[in-house]
Amino acid sequence: MPTREAEDTEPEISAERAHLTRSRDALRRMRENVLSLDASGAGDWVSAQVLGADLAKRAEALRDDPTTALFFGRLDHPGERLYVGRRHVHDDGGRALVIDWRAPMARPFYKASTADPMGLVLRRRFGYSGGELTAFEDEDFSAPVESRLLIEEIERPRVGPMRDIVATIQPEQDDIVRADADHTLCVQGAPGTGKTAVGLHRVAYLLYAHRERMRRGGVLVIGPSASFLDYIRGVLPALGEVNVEQRTLDEVVATVPVRARDEPGAGRIKGDARMAEVLRRAVWSHLREPSEALVVPRGTRRWRIPAYEITELAEALRDRGVRYGAGRDLLGHRIAHAVLLRIETAGDACDDRTHEAVRRTRPVKAMVDHVWPALDPVRVVMRLLSDAEFLARAADGLLDPGEQAALLWDRPPRGPKSARWTPADAVLVDEAADLISRTSSLSHVVLDEAQDLSAMQCRAVGRRCETGSVTVLGDIAQGTTPWAVGDWPALLRHLGKPDADLTVLDRGYRVPRQIIDFASRLLPRIAPELAPPTSVRSAPGSLRIARATDLRAAVEDACREALDGEGSIGLIAAEADAAGLGEHLTACGLEHVRLADGMAGARLVLTPATQAKGLEFDQVIVVEPAAIVDAEPDGDRSPGLRRLYVVLTRAVSRLTVLHARDLPDPLR
């Protein structure tokens, strides 16, 4: 059904605009009501402060943004009409003028189809320009329709960070957004199928549907890089959710100051699941047998516990599977209990105070320190990486001598502060810390670009949502790290969620068909198990491939041409070439920003290929694909080709590929 613009549907548009005005007025009154409430009536000062802060938050959430659509859909049931928008708005009599997009009643806006209209006689989608309602599109479910408003929304030029997609969530995406809160979902999705968008909308949905539980336990979004987090930071606030933590995995696992990067070889071993067992052995190897019996003086008596009995107590605790730190606490209690039994057998009365007094005596404390010493996870890992004998004992039968040698530091550091810790070391420390003391669990974690995680990184995420659920998002074809687990079932096992449902998204929204077909030529090499994605959009002329003898001149021309068009422009090159290209752009007087400095400030963003993951630009210029591939050689795993696949799938409207060398094989 065609989109109907303002001119030919004036009476209807006017009626809709009147409803918009009514809704905005009602929202203003809702906010005024909240602002007029007085927190000072609360029972005491603390309650008044809490209530005051709560009222301030509620008032902020009710603030109208005249530049965004307050509602974007209308649902006509026989005898009932509902408007669907970003938040619930009601009039003075409590009648709903707009229902929240997350409410169950709003579901038909996203899910109704010709096959199942879900009780609707009509669905209307609204088009806006700024905050002004300018068009609408109707469906009566007699035949499927293609939404022009969806295509216009995708193609609307990008300025600044990622936008929400609340007005145009598609049915297959909506299923993920509203999936059961207790369920861990894994989404394998081709580039631009909306994984990131869906993950963020799922967070907003969960906070609406299970607010208390999610708030109490906490929700965390994990993304691949600072630039990516910067890019997505506006989406949740635009959906009214301002308190969700968004972090990189390195930030989540910030156990030691990271000063170095992992070499592929060592990184692969440190990321391997076998390291969990190596660490477990390393931690528990600290248990020792007592060298002599325990003697506890009390009054005129001395109570003696033989060494073998202490050993038995420690072994019983170890075999119960407690955390190392909890076991240490418990051992003190068990020893005190053994002493108390002897005191009682001798006819003396004991109570809790006697137990505590015995537990705190110097001999008992010294015995616990000897048998079950306190451990610092940082020092455990430091010793593993610097003491070949200690490592050999912990890794016996797990890592071969070559692998052990690859783990050891060339020069052991003097202390934890001077060590050249890598991100993978930080994960090892995190694992050791969890062996010593249980990591607390969140209610929900959204894990984006999960295909890049090592087994040990998956475990680090998994222990943060042991009692909660996860939304795992990623694309095996975009996995570029040498330590990536490589397949979803294995990754989910390491995450501790082996029963998660796996969903595939293959309808691409970002990338036009011409470009995705070109990039998909890499798939048989990088992920033969995946079917090529489709695209909802065709854009003839969106792909240009040009061979250039003078690459720099070609880059300059392409940038100027792109700047004549609209929206954001990503100039993507191998990391080693990026600095030189930046100097060239400056010399040519082409205003640009480096990705590391943020995407705001100029339309042209110079982006090293290694940083492009998860990002998108209206126009993309890729410089010398062969150099991007060569920058990451690694035998059969072809991370360079995978990197190129990521890079080629960042464009919304136009992709220009410039090359002086031959294109990599599959693209020729």
Ligand SMILES: Nc1ncnc2c1ncn2[C@@H]1O[C@H](COP(=O)(O)OP(=O)(O)OP(=O)(O)O)[C@@H](O)[C@H]1O
């Ligand atoms: N239903 C939709 N309506 C409008 N735009 C959409 C929709 N779904 C996705 N998009 C847009 O498509 C683009 C790609 O979405 P997103 O970044 O979430 O995809 P992705 O699957 O995470 O991609 P990649 O794996 O390449 O990082 C974004 O601009 C997003 O806003």
